[in-house]
Amino acid sequence: MARGLSIYFIHSSKCDYNNLIYLPVLRSNVLSHHTLMFPRSEENKEKYFKDMIANCDVIVVELTDPDIGFNMELKEALISRKPILALAQKAVGYDPKYQKLLKNIIAYNNEEDFRYYVETFAETYKGVANKKAEENVVVLGIIDR
Secondary structure, three states: OOOOOEEEEEOOOOOOHHHHHHHHHHOOOOHHHOEEEOOOOOOOOOOOHHHHHHHOOEEEEEOOOOOHHHHHHHHHHHHHOOOEEEEEEOOOOOOOHHHHHOOOOEEEOOHHHHHHHHHHHHHHHHHHHHHHHHHOOOOOOOOOO
């Protein structure tokens, strides 16, 4: 049976991430089949971001009001070479320096837009989780009869 993706979310601690990111994603039926890794949730707030990035399949970056912690997480995400979806609030915009780091930043207007882009991204990369699971199998040898 196919397992869902592990999706890690990078965002600033200065933005209203509960209403801007967590709630829209949690309201999605499509995304309920995936493991959603929210760094500031009760479950994950004590975990090291590098470990969570290492254990995820794909990454969603929300560019509103970045802080130093955001930049550290983004650097680690880029080093990981995992698929990244970059989103920015159309009304707020983003610092142009991120355009050099993240190709194809998508502007969204509201919660529905945000959820749609994350759902579409998850559907696009859903095969990554199963491929990763297959790659974790190690053949130690073959027994001849």
